[in-house]
Amino acid sequence: MGQHSCCNQQKVKRGLWSPEEDEKLIRFITTHGYGCWSEVPEKAGLQRCGKSCRLRWINYLRPDIRRGKFTPEEEKLIINLHNVVGNKWAHIASHLPGRTDNEIKNYWNSWIKKKINRKLSSANMTTRQSTTTTTSANVDQAHLDYGYNNPTHLSFLSQDMSTNNIKQPIQEPIFSSSSTLFMLDTSGSVLEGQNGDCIAQTEYFNDSMWQMNKNQIPELPSQVLNFSTNNGIYSGYLPPLMENLEGIVEGQSCHLNNEEGRDECLIQKQHVFNEWAVDQTASQQCPNYLFWDDEQQQVQVVGEEMVGASSSNMGPMLSSYPTAL
DNA sequence: AAGCTAGTCAACCGCCCTCGG
DNA sequence: TCCGAGGGCGGTTGACTAGCT
Numbered sequence: 001m002g003q004h005s006c007c008n009q010q011k012v013k014r015g016l017w018s019p020e021e022d023e024k025l026i027r028f029i030t031t032h033g034y035g036c037w038s039e040v041p042e043k044a045g046l047q048r049c050g051k052s053c054r055l056r057w058i059n060y061l062r063p064d065i066r067r068g069k070f071t072p073e074e075e076k077l078i079i080n081l082h083n084v085v086g087n088k089w090a091h092i093a094s095h096l097p098g099r100t101d102n103e104i105k106n107y108w109n110s111w112i113k114k115k116i117n118r119k120l121s122s123a124n125m126t127t128r129q130s131t132t133t134t135t136s137a138n139v140d141q142a143h144l145d146y147g148y149n150n151p152t153h154l155s156f157l158s159q160d161m162s163t164n165n166i167k168q169p170i171q172e173p174i175f176s177s178s179s180t181l182f183m184l185d186t187s188g189s190v191l192e193g194q195n196g197d198c199i200a201q202t203e204y205f206n207d208s209m210w211q212m213n214k215n216q217i218p219e220l221p222s223q224v225l226n227f228s229t230n231n232g233i234y235s236g237y238l239p240p241l242m243e244n245l246e247g248i249v250e251g252q253s254c255h256l257n258n259e260e261g262r263d264e265c266l267i268q269k270q271h272v273f274n275e276w277a278v279d280q281t282a283s284q285q286c287p288n289y290l291f292w293d294d295e296q297q298q299v300q301v302v303g304e305e306m307v308g309a310s311s312s313n314m315g316p317m318l319s320s321y322p323t324a325l
Numbered sequence: 326a327a328g329c330t331a332g333t334c335a336a337c338c339g340c341c342c343t344c345g346g
Numbered sequence: 347t348c349c350g351a352g353g354g355c356g357g358t359t360g361a362c363t364a365g366c367t
Binding site for chain 1: 352354355356357360
């Protein structure tokens with residue numbers, strides 16, 4: 001096993017930190033700060049490498065650290081964010097004040113194991129009758145399912161969490177349109193699919209835009225559209241007619257207007273984080289999707305003309321968005 | 326009480342990126 | 347442009363612990 005360049009100059013201590021070491025590090029950081037981590041061990045009188053000091057400080061000693069069990073809200077948020085960004089623990093941690101990427105990663109890995117084991121158990125139960133043994137396919141299926149075994153049932157977002165590889169959808173998308181794919185963070189009530197599953201939360205629907213889905217959505221009461229899901233994320237296909245829409249982002253909302261300037265669609269960004277997330281790779285299969293152009297400060301549709309512009313403070317587009325089309 | 330197992334979590338490893346010389 | 351140092355971060359390991367037999 002190799003060592004870090006910063007850790008091979010002299011003998012460095014490894015393993016658990018003693019209270020004395022913690023005290024030394026705390027005393028040094030609080031009085032001097034940590035301009036250069038590689039200098040911290042020597043100046044603080046520690047026989048550790050700079051990286052080890054940094055890790056100890058960030059993951060354990062810094063004063064704003066928040067310890068203890070994750071609250072249901074935090075758990076929900078982690079699941080939501082993981083659905084969007086995958087194993088970007090630092091990114092996820094940045095949305096949970098006081099939590100570290102390491103803590104979240106550990107939590108998630110425990111959570112995954114539980115979920116996969118549960119799924120495997122049920123998969124084995126069903127395959128036992130068909131004489132199928134526990135195979136990697138079962139594991140894959142468990143992987144596919146576990147992250148989305150939540151009320152939203154957005155199963156067309158299924159993915160292999162360990163690799164972020166795009167997987168084939170395990171059921172048809174709820175909307176048959178092949179037009180714009182988008183994803184954003186919102187929250188709200190419930191949209192039910194044909195089988196009664198909670199697919200997404202919907203508060204407002206534009207009648208014309210969602211006409212084709214009326215058989216799936218019994219009531220389309222209003223003029224604006226507000227997607228959301230129980231887990232705070234909606235992802236799906238926008239209905240057609242996008243080419244004549246313009247978007248205006250106002251704070252937490254994106255208004256998509258038709259040619260007459262009438263609201264066709266209101267997409268609300270209600271909480272959790274500031275990104276719109278769209279899979280860039282999806283453009284090959286779905287050449288017409290919505291994304292936030294950070295440089296242009298505009299809502300863009302790839303493969304079509306620009307849909308809208310805004311001066312909002314929406315965050316950067318995510319280039320990695322785990323989904324399947 | 327002892328041994329085993331699964332879960333948790335702190336810490337390390339190694340890769341990658343950025344930046345400055 | 348190249349190279350090395352430093353730092354960030356995801357993956358992995360292994361010590362510890364609680365619960366079960």
